[in-house]
Amino acid sequence: MSKRYVLPGDLIVEGNPHLKPLANVIRIGDRLHATRIGIVEISQNSVKVIPLSGIYVPRVGDLVIGKVIDYSAMAWEVDINSCFLGHLPAQDVFGKEFSPGRDDLTKRFNIGDVIACRILNFDRTRDPLLTVADKDLGKISEGEVVKISPTKVPRLIGKRGSMIQMIEQLTRCRIVVGQNGVLVVTGVNKDAVHVAVKAIRMVEEGAHTVNLTERVKEMLQGVQVGR
Amino acid sequence: MSVKKTTTIVEQLRRAQMSELLAMNKRLDGRGLKDYRELRIETGLIKKANGSALVSLGNTQVIAGIKVEVDEPFPDMPDKGLFICNAEVLPLASPYAEPGPPDEDAIELARVVDRGIRESEMIALDRLVLISGKKVYAVFADVSVLNTDGNLFDATSYAVVAALLTARVPRYDVQDEKLVKSEETIPLPINTIPVSITMAKIGNSIIVDPNAEEEACMDARITMATDEQGRVCAMQKGGSGTFSVDQLNEVASLAISLGSEVRERIRSSVASSTGGGANSIRSMTS
Numbered sequence: 001m002s003k004r005y006v007l008p009g010d011l012i013v014e015g016n017p018h019l020k021p022l023a024n025v026i027r028i029g030d031r032l033h034a035t036r037i038g039i040v041e042i043s044q045n046s047v048k049v050i051p052l053s054g055i056y057v058p059r060v061g062d063l064v065i066g067k068v069i070d071y072s073a074m075a076w077e078v079d080i081n082s083c084f085l086g087h088l089p090a091q092d093v094f095g096k097e098f099s100p101g102r103d104d105l106t107k108r109f110n111i112g113d114v115i116a117c118r119i120l121n122f123d124r125t126r127d128p129l130l131t132v133a134d135k136d137l138g139k140i141s142e143g144e145v146v147k148i149s150p151t152k153v154p155r156l157i158g159k160r161g162s163m164i165q166m167i168e169q170l171t172r173c174r175i176v177v178g179q180n181g182v183l184v185v186t187g188v189n190k191d192a193v194h195v196a197v198k199a200i201r202m203v204e205e206g207a208h209t210v211n212l213t214e215r216v217k218e219m220l221q222g223v224q225v226g227r
Numbered sequence: 228m229s230v231k232k233t234t235t236i237v238e239q240l241r242r243a244q245m246s247e248l249l250a251m252n253k254r255l256d257g258r259g260l261k262d263y264r265e266l267r268i269e270t271g272l273i274k275k276a277n278g279s280a281l282v283s284l285g286n287t288q289v290i291a292g293i294k295v296e297v298d299e300p301f302p303d304m305p306d307k308g309l310f311i312c313n314a315e316v317l318p319l320a321s322p323y324a325e326p327g328p329p330d331e332d333a334i335e336l337a338r339v340v341d342r343g344i345r346e347s348e349m350i351a352l353d354r355l356v357l358i359s360g361k362k363v364y365a366v367f368a369d370v371s372v373l374n375t376d377g378n379l380f381d382a383t384s385y386a387v388v389a390a391l392l393t394a395r396v397p398r399y400d401v402q403d404e405k406l407v408k409s410e411e412t413i414p415l416p417i418n419t420i421p422v423s424i425t426m427a428k429i430g431n432s433i434i435v436d437p438n439a440e441e442e443a444c445m446d447a448r449i450t451m452a453t454d455e456q457g458r459v460c461a462m463q464k465g466g467s468g469t470f471s472v473d474q475l476n477e478v479a480s481l482a483i484s485l486g487s488e489v490r491e492r493i494r495s496s497v498a499s500s501t502g503g504g505a506n507s508i509r510s511m512t513s
Binding site for chain 2: 067069079110111112113114140141142143144145184
């Protein structure tokens with residue numbers, strides 16, 4: 001099936017009541033329209049648009065990597081690479097007994113710290129509520145921060161994590177992927193991290209092309225042979 | 228520059244990585260310490276202006292327009308034309324820029340650019356006089372910053388210089404103490420091409436052309452403008468850090484050597500974009 005590119009507002013299908021509008025598609029009367037720039041994917045009973053560009057819109061449950069940009073007596077403000085600012089309440093870290101007078105927020109997270117967190121609650125009317133109360137969440141103290149377009153994150157992860165696992169195995173790096181397009185790469189040495197970042201950039205640039213996994217694999221194996 | 232809350236905050240991890248790389252004479256974006264970002268200059272984009280230029284320095288983008296009018300000279304300088312430079316950072320240029328009158332950073336930007344051009348005597352202001360004490364040419368340079376990624380000083384300076392070099396102004400004839408506008412246009416009288424070079428100090432390293440991330444981490448910055456003879460003619464230092472005497476000497480010689488490189492770039496882009504018809508240096512057609 002050939003790829004069909006659409007712009008916001010473009011008509012995708014008309015007069016088929018069995019098709020359900022999924023991501024980035026809306027129904028107006030008996031017509032389905034795209035809401036973002038992207039590629040149409042029509043399956044047996046649903047239609048969706050894979051976006052080609054755009055910002056990150058938080059979804060409950062997403063793992064995101066944020067940057068602490070400010071704090072008040074009660075909470076931290078976290079830049080989650082979105083049009084919304086993440087809100088991490090102090091109770092989440094200090095527990096119910098948190099007292100603004102006794103507990104110093106900067107002891108845990110300071111401005112500029114990179115933290116892995118999860119979206120706890122979000123309804124578009126208020127800033128997304130974050131949490132770090134889970135395993136593998138919290139301050140990230142080492143690694144290289146890489147930013148990619150949030151729309152390319154699914155491609156980087158691949159089908160059931162195939163792409164990211166391949167990059168991790170071949171470069172012996174660990175890559176924490178935030179759904180907001182921020183990644184942290186840690187590896188055995190700087191060269192390994194450098195190669196992993198190169199592979200990530202390759203995926204980002206060629207996210208919509210075919211045989212990408214093969215090409216990335218080739219590149220990574222080529223580098224390893226050369227070493 | 229004042230410490231504003233709304234500036235780029237660099238992740239601690241990035242900061243650590245930056246200082247680690249600087250110790251090895253490398254930078255986060257792969258440049259060497261003394262390397263410039265890609266510089267592109269396009270001129271003559273605004274048809275209604277007397278001269279204009281669009282400059283991109285990496286992701287920093289600046290557009291400048293020159294408007295020339297006839298005005299009265301300042302009372303203390305009856306035999307000099309006017310040159311006025313204004314700069315504005317558009318709200319679209321950065322998430323931290325707000326609409327409204329130019330803030331102190333934008334004012335500093337305009338003043339530093341103005342000073343480089345004025346003190347190098349790029350424009351021969353004394354040749355802009357039409358009727359002594361009464362009528363002179365007034366040259367207005369208006370700059371809009373379209374995108375900010377650090378080093379607005381240099382990008383803006385190059386934009387204004389390129390726009391001045393390509394500007395063409397209407398010729399006025401004086402007849403019986405009255406001005407008669409002719410159809411003919413003439414270039415501005417240009418003495419020299421000043422080039423501003425901005426350097427930042429992070430730790431003990433001095434880097435040229437800092438980007439936004441580096442500007443957020445720098446201890447101090449210094450901008451030096453040099454003229455064609457390699458003379459330093461204007462300087463501005465910012466930030467709370469300090470430069471030692473040796474560092475200042477290093478910075479000055481960098482400004483001179485890199486300045487001549489950039490000067491050639493400006494000269495060639497101005498010449499190519501106007502098909503060789505750029506204002507020739509030190510030759511004002513009458």
